[in-house]
Amino acid sequence: MLRLDDLALFVSTADHGSLSAAARKLDVSPAVASAALKRLEQQLDARLFARSTRSLRLTPDGEQFLAHARAALESLAQGQRQLAGGREDIAGLLQLSAPSDFGRNVLLPWLDAFQAEHPRLGLRLHLSDRVADLFRQSVDIAIRYGEPEDSSLVALPLAADNRRVLCASPEYFARHGRPRQPEDLAGHNCLLYQLGGRIHDRWSFSEGRREQVVAVSGDRACDDADVVRRWAVAGQGLTYKSWLDVAGDVRAGRLELALTQYRGQPTPLNLICPHRAQLSKPVRLLREFVQARCAALLVDAPWG
Incomplete structure (x- = not known):
């Protein structure tokens, strides 16, 4: 398997036209840089540079592979940027099931506000009083009153004190x-x-x-x-x-x-999912969002 640091050294050497300059740029010794380049050539079974005592130039194989090495490094860098951006924003599609009355008249405006905060997030909302089958239907999570009958499901409280x-x-x-x-x-x-x-x-x-x-x-x-x-x-x-x-x-x-x-009668509201692996960042943020708004409604509850 190709090493990322070997690819980075190869690209830097091609950019600078010098192995020693690339070594200084990446803060490694000339010996480590030379070993990395040799290791990469052995793994590719191709000679990437034509060397002489005074010059270092790319071979035809080296020129061909350089484009792929640059693309691979840029793709990884882009992935890192997206992950870093994901710490501030969330994206993708979240499929959610909710009861008809709560979903239509209470949750719906909350979801509008949630998407306004996270405009790259898409939602598919399924409203029904029938309990969604999270293992068979195209639903990631469900918001439901009461504890799930299936003990294998994960239930996280949204409004535990609701009645x-x-x-x-x-x-x-x-x-x-x-x-x-x-x-x-x-x-x-x-x-x-x-x-x-x-x-x-x-x-x-x-x-x-x-x-x-x-x-x-x-x-x-x-x-x-x-x-x-x-x-x-x-x-x-x-x-x-x-x-x-x-x-x-x-x-x-x-x-x-x-x-x-x-x-x-106690009527706790829970967020339900098949397993904890589905508690992605969008799900966790949505839970916190809904939980806070449920708490605001419970302040005026007659038993409070």
């Missing part, structure tokens, strides 16, 4: 009143979420060490969490949603909280 909250629009509460305790939900229209054919109609609340699970019902269910939130904003009923999903609606007054004396 579900009970909320509805001001118009709904004005028409139907506000529940005072979990049992009151039996008299309310509860907007239900379903996934994989299973309807999530058992909502849990805790007060101190006491946990209470209530069965709820309503006239609407959907497998898209964004639709369930939109129904709630439109005044169609109560919803039991991740705080991260509804924090913006609560701040804007489109939704109001109920049963705030109780804590809703």
